[in-house]
Amino acid sequence: MIVADQKPLEEILQMLASYKRVLVLGCQSCVAVCMAGGEKEVGIMASAIRLARRQQGRDVEIVEGAAKRQCDDEFNEPFAGTIEKQEAVLSLACGVGVNKLSERFALPILPALNTRFFGEVERQGVWTEVCAGCGQCILHLTGGICPIARCAKNLLNGPCGGVRDDGTCEVKPDLQCAWILIYNRLQQLNRLDYLAEIMPAKDWSADRAGGGPRKRVREDMML
Amino acid sequence: MPEVGQENFEPRLVAFCCHYCAFAAADLAGVLRLKYPSNVRIIRLPCTGKLDALYLLKAFEVGVDGVMVAGCLEGSCHFISGNLRAKKRVQATQELLKRIGIEQERLEFFNLSSAQGNRFAQIAHEMTLRVRALGPLHHAALAANPAAVAKGSG
Numbered sequence: 399m400i401v402a403d404q405k406p407l408e409e410i411l412q413m414l415a416s417y418k419r420v421l422v423l424g425c426q427s428c429v430a431v432c433m434a435g436g437e438k439e440v441g442i443m444a445s446a447i448r449l450a451r452r453q454q455g456r457d458v459e460i461v462e463g464a465a466k467r468q469c470d471d472e473f474n475e476p477f478a479g480t481i482e483k484q485e486a487v488l489s490l491a492c493g494v495g496v497n498k499l500s501e502r503f504a505l506p507i508l509p510a511l512n513t514r515f516f517g518e519v520e521r522q523g524v525w526t527e528v529c530a531g532c533g534q535c536i537l538h539l540t541g542g543i544c545p546i547a548r549c550a551k552n553l554l555n556g557p558c559g560g561v562r563d564d565g566t567c568e569v570k571p572d573l574q575c576a577w578i579l580i581y582n583r584l585q586q587l588n589r590l591d592y593l594a595e596i597m598p599a600k601d602w603s604a605d606r607a608g609g610g611p612r613k614r615v616r617e618d619m620m621l
Numbered sequence: 622m623p624e625v626g627q628e629n630f631e632p633r634l635v636a637f638c639c640h641y642c643a644f645a646a647a648d649l650a651g652v653l654r655l656k657y658p659s660n661v662r663i664i665r666l667p668c669t670g671k672l673d674a675l676y677l678l679k680a681f682e683v684g685v686d687g688v689m690v691a692g693c694l695e696g697s698c699h700f701i702s703g704n705l706r707a708k709k710r711v712q713a714t715q716e717l718l719k720r721i722g723i724e725q726e727r728l729e730f731f732n733l734s735s736a737q738g739n740r741f742a743q744i745a746h747e748m749t750l751r752v753r754a755l756g757p758l759h760h761a762a763l764a765a766n767p768a769a770v771a772k773g774s775g
């Protein structure tokens with residue numbers, strides 16, 4: 399899922415300073431799971447904004463809502479009528495949702511979140527980056543553990559000389575060395591032979607080096 | 622911040638009370654005929670672990686001046702850790718209140734047992750004094766724009 403953080407309330411209030419009618423629109427998918435922008439967070443955010451504006455002695459009318467997925471026009475469409483009556487939308491989706499709404503609607507769409515990374519739920523309340531979205535997956539060779547996302551130096555042929563005796567990384571003592579994890583996992587899978595192969599440099603043009611945004615097209619699925 | 626006439630101001634308080642301790646303690650305070658401020662409204666929770674930041678903000682939104690959350694003594698929660706979680710949620714909400722521009726002292730977490738009727742009366746007194754000293758919520762707003770507050774305070 400996409401993991402995001404809420405911006406500090408002061409920054410959000412600043413963005414909203416000149417608006418009196420605002421839709422606070424969450425997203426019920428990724429950011430609901432990482433507890434940054436789901437329905438519950440929309441309620442808390444809306445309440446906080448109303449209270450803050452009342453403290454400032456300045457009225458604000460807030461409508462609350464949450465789309466199933468803000469990155470998809472069809473889930474935003476039910477809100478079109480409401481959106482058109484507002485002066486601005488405060489989006490609690492990831493940046494994809496903000497972009498999507500901005501393409502569709504003529505009013506300002508303001509981000510309430512800082513979009514961070516692709517992550518997993520490590521445990522309740524903790525989310526960790528495990529995929530870098532580099533565009534050229536090598537997980538079949540690394541036992542399902544991504545060294546691009548999880549090694550502090552993004553090494554393809556690790557570990558480096560800095561790994562500590564207890565298997566943690568020299569860069570951060572609380573980080574398990576990704577390459578030790580990969581070694582242990584390959585041993586479990588009885589595929590340590592993979593480590594004898596030198597992994598060639600990645601084709602980083604599949605990352606962002608191609609210039610501008612990446613796109614995926616499936617002709618067979620197009621209408 | 623406090624202004625004229627505040628010594629007479631009766632703050633409106635809400636107490637979110639755990640069914641197993643604070644709620645029973647409030648009941649006991651009544652049975653013991655202990656006097657505590659009549660302006661404290663009690664909302665019973667099955668456990669303070671049920672507490673949500675939204676309950677606290679909504680209370681302030683509808684015009685309450687102070688909120689207390691009262692759970693079991695640490696180590697005595699019926700559901701093991703509900704009171705510890707509630708305490709963390711109260712702390713996070715206090716942080717949020719600060720950002721909103723509301724004194725975080727208007728919100729407080731207390732621990733007590735069901736046998737402590739007197740302590741319930743005492744914390745109700747303490748909170749009343751504390752919030753009375755802070756003055757009514759939306760005080761600043763009232764001065765700046767009375768119409769906005771009248772409309773918003775529900």
Ligand code: SF4
Binds near residue numbers: 400466469491492494
């Ligand atoms: S808008 Fe962002 S957070 Fe919401 S479903 Fe799409 S990718 Fe996930």
Ligand code: SF4
Binds near residue numbers: 559
């Ligand atoms: S110790 Fe391991 S995780 Fe850290 S930089 Fe070296 S190879 Fe990467």
